[in-house]
């Protein structure tokens with residue numbers, strides 16, 4: 437392999453390594469993004485469940501309070517009516533009023549039983565609210581920890597990205613335009629592995645056999661040669677490329 441081509445291949449290998457690292461950074465960013473999004477979704481779901489249950493509990497509790505108040509007032513009225521029985525003029529009127537009072541009393545008794553049931557239902561709801569509140573707190577903690585980790589890692593990725601880009605910028609001017617064009621085309625298809633070594637007459641990128649004529653072309657190094665199988669830019673292992 438000619439010295440010029442060896443330098444070109446080495447530069448392309450360096451460029452490919454840098455582009456591979458840059459592509460890795462992009463995928464790491466996407467991974468963080470989707471991981472955080474998934475945890476946000478979990479937290480939002482936990483929050484919605486908690487809020488729905490809390491509302492259910494609060495509605496039930498205020499219903500209980502209202503009924504408790506109503507029953508208290510009606511009991512009070514009934515007591516007053518009982519006291520007023522004696523003031524009624526005739527026995528017949530008293531009897532009719534007593535029957536009515538008894539009827540209302542039975543109704544109130546049954547409503548009180550209903551209230552007791554409602555209160556115990558509210559207690560069950562309260563426990564469910566507490567459990568959902570715990571779950572929400574846990575989801576929030578998990579999310580916060582992940583966000584903290586993501587923040588550190590993303591800032592580290594940013595630093596590395598800046599370094600790789602600077603290295604790339606100093607490397608590109610050392611390459612000729614035609615080689616860069618070829619390289620870019622291959623890189624889009626094989627990010628991070630655009631250059632493949634020929635070993636035992638086969639491409640180490642796709643393991644396809646390389647014909648002897650192409651191997652000779654690669655060895656001559658007059659122009660960039662590409663694998664007929666995968667399209668990667670080929671080069672000979674340093675041992676094979678040694679002048680004989």
Ligand SMILES: [Zn+2]
Pocket residue numbers: 632639640641642643644663664665666667668
């Ligand atoms: Zn190949």
